[in-house]
Structures are given as structure tokens and as C-alpha cells.
Amino acid sequence: MNSLNATKRTYGFLWLRPKRKSLPPRWHFADMQEIIPEPIVTGKLGIDVGSGCGYDTYFMAKNNPLVNIFSLDISDGVYTTKEVTSGLKNVRIIRGSALNIPVRDNVFNFAYSYGVLHHTTDPKVGMMEIVRVLKKGAPVFLYLYEDHSDNWLKYFILAIIGMLRQITVRIPPKILYIITFLASPFVVLLFSYPARFLKSFKKTQGLAEKIPFNFGTSLSSVTGDLFDRFSAPIEYRFNRGEVYNLLYNAGFVDINVKKFRTKAGWVAWGRKANVNR
Ligand SMILES: C[S@@+](CC[C@H](N)C(=O)[O-])C[C@H]1O[C@@H](n2cnc3c(N)ncnc32)[C@H](O)[C@@H]1O
Structure with missing residues (x-):
């Protein structure tokens, strides 16, 4: 294809x-x-x-x-x-x-x-x-999309995602969607919620912005983003x-x-x- x-x-x-x-x-x-x-x-x-x-x-x-x-x-x-x-x-x-x-x-x-x-x-x-x-x-x-060349943490995570994408873009969409749905709560708990907490203090707002997936709200809220990131066959940054x-x-x-x-x-x-x- x-x-x-x-x-x-x-x-x-x-x-x-x-x-x-x-x-x-x-x-x-x-x-x-x-x-x-x-x-x-x-x-x-x-x-x-x-x-x-x-x-x-x-x-x-x-x-x-x-x-x-x-x-x-x-x-x-x-x-x-x-x-x-x-x-x-x-x-x-x-x-x-x-x-x-x-x-x-x-x-x-x-x-x-x-x-x-x-x-x-x-x-x-x-x-x-x-x-x-x-x-x-x-x-x-x-x-x-940005390439995150100015943020080592996101750049590093992006490099890992890039490697995983070699496999995930080949997974049938239905199965990949289920995987991303199941992964979403972990990503939200690991990244989004801590970022939201850090955002509430002026001193740590800058740090919160550097955290990947800092935009997640509910536990399933980053499913679409994860699916997009891991499924889209073409991705320029x-x-x-x-x-x-x-x-x-x-x-x-x-x-x-x-x-x-x-x-x-x-x-x-x-x-x-x-x-x-
Ligand atoms: C990440 S989605 C964004 C959709 C929408 N703009 C939004 O914000 O919800 C990317 C969209 O680009 C469309 N797309 C990708 N390549 C395209 C192309 N060559 N021509 C038209 N649409 C394309 C996809 O079908 C998909 O709907």
C-alpha cells in the first residue's frame, strides 16, 4: 500500500x-x-x-x-x-x-x-x-508539528517514538486504536497530570510546558493523539x-x-x- x-x-x-x-x-x-x-x-x-x-x-x-x-x-x-x-x-x-x-x-x-x-x-x-x-x-x-530540536527531553522521546513508528504504522488501525486507548491512562498519569500540577505554580509553569502530553485532561483524552502519532504513515517535523x-x-x-x-x-x-x- x-x-x-x-x-x-x-x-x-x-x-x-x-x-x-x-x-x-x-x-x-x-x-x-x-x-x-x-x-x-x-x-x-x-x-x-x-x-x-x-x-x-x-x-x-x-x-x-x-x-x-x-x-x-x-x-x-x-x-x-x-x-x-x-x-x-x-x-x-x-x-x-x-x-x-x-x-x-x-x-x-x-x-x-x-x-x-x-x-x-x-x-x-x-x-x-x-x-x-x-x-x-x-x-x-x-x-x-515541531521537531523539538530545542528540548532534549521531547527530542529524545520523539526519537523513541520514531523507532516505534517503524512497527506501529504497519499495525491495522483497529488494533492500534485499542492499544492507544489502553495506553492513554498511563500516559496521562505519567505526563499529563504531573504537568497540570506543575502548571498551577508560576515557578514551574515553564517546566510543565516541556513535559510531553501536558495537554491531557481525562484518562482516555490522549488516545487520539497517540493514535495520530503512531499510525500516520507520513510525518514531517x-x-x-x-x-x-x-x-x-x-x-x-x-x-x-x-x-x-x-x-x-x-x-x-x-x-x-x-x-x-
Ligand atoms: C491530524 S488530522 C487533522 C484533521 C483536522 N484538521 C483536525 O484538526 O481535526 C490530518 C488530516 O489530514 C488529512 N490529509 C492527509 N493528507 C492529506 C492530503 N494529501 N490531502 C488532504 N487531506 C489530507 C487526513 O485525512 C486527516 O484528516
Whole structure:
């Protein structure tokens, strides 16, 4: 199976699980908007590139009924998106690749993509596609994995995960999901709860941020993250400069790259240049 089909299989499995009744109170969009000092949703038309099961598409569309949101994903997640966003007239769902967005040039007023380009075979091509479909001057908002080259503990753990991934990406999704579900309480007890405790003191807040899986809440809360980490066939990781260059080389200006304090990764945004560079 090639890596694209394996990506479809992994996320198809993950995203066919949730049902509309289990719509969470907030999703990644809310965390992104807390960091980005300008409204993400602007203009008349936006695109959620790699929308997964459609939760972020749902929140963007529900809270901005005058903005049409295109929700693009390569996996069976589009069927869950259809269910999740049913009743919202301002959502259009497209099944397709971020590396070949089936939309003409200069269309969108904004593009949003959370945790997607690092799972594609070529993040640079994805970036070029996003810039192509944006109108001149329109913003992009991204979340990308970091390589943790500035944090020896996370870097070390990442290296171990990298080795384990050689095996885990070959495990059928259903079995891997059960394993990650069973592993989640241990990870939460070992990492997330101690990190939460340390976060409550000013002096140890910095240390808490360095602890992996510091974002876990309930015992099963990191199942999805563990599954994502161990199942996704393709996983690129970036340092700050590489994220900046990804946007710059694609033709973005006014670029910002910020560390996600509560999660591991980069939040990056910028706007498509008005003139070709
Ligand atoms: C980690 S999930 C993030 C989903 C969603 N953005 C969210 O925050 O819940 C990554 C998503 O990227 C999608 N994906 C991976 N490669 C893709 C590609 N080439 N084109 C479109 N979507 C892709 C996967 O199907 C998956 O739904």
C-alpha cells in the first residue's frame, strides 16, 4: 500500500468513529484563534484544508453564517463532516488532496489548515497549492508539528517514538486504536497530570510546558493523539526557520511563527503577497 492510501486508511478509520451527538464543545480552531491576534474567518469564502471529521469546519461555519467554508479532506472523514455539518447551508465538502486542490486560482479569502501538511508526501507542494487558491493579500493559518530540536527531553522521546513508528504504522488501525486507548491512562498519569500540577505554580509553569502530553485532561483524552502519532504513515517535523521558509518560499508575506504553548507544534500565519516575488 502506498503512503497516500495508507494515510486515507488511517484517517478514514479515525474519523468514521465520532458521531454528531458527540460533537465536542470546542476543537482546534478555538486554540488557534486564542493565539492569532486577528479573526481567522474573514471575507465570503474560506477553505479548511485537511478538515478531518469536520469539527473545525463546523465551528467556523456555525459562528459565521455569512461565510462559505469549503471543507477538504482526502479520507472517509468527509462522510463524518457531512453528518457533523448537516443543517449548515454554508459548508461545501470536497474529497480531494491538499497537494492538488480541485479549485481554480485566487478564490478564497482565507485558508486554515490544522495538522495536515506534515502528513502529506510534500508539504512544500501543499503550501504552493494553498497560495494558489488564495486571493492576493488573503491570509493562511497553519498548525504544524515541531521537531523539538530545542528540548532534549521531547527530542529524545520523539526519537523513541520514531523507532516505534517503524512497527506501529504497519499495525491495522483497529488494533492500534485499542492499544492507544489502553495506553492513554498511563500516559496521562505519567505526563499529563504531573504537568497540570506543575502548571498551577508560576515557578514551574515553564517546566510543565516541556513535559510531553501536558495537554491531557481525562484518562482516555490522549488516545487520539497517540493514535495520530503512531499510525500516520507520513510525518514531517519542522524547526521554526523551516516553517518560516515554507511560507516565505511559497509567496507569503507578513509571516508569524509562534510556538503552541499548550501543545507541541507551531502556529504560523501570513498573507499571500500582492505581487509575485
Ligand atoms: C491530524 S488530522 C487533522 C484533521 C483536522 N484538521 C483536525 O484538526 O481535526 C490530518 C488530516 O489530514 C488529512 N490529509 C492527509 N493528507 C492529506 C492530503 N494529501 N490531502 C488532504 N487531506 C489530507 C487526513 O485525512 C486527516 O484528516
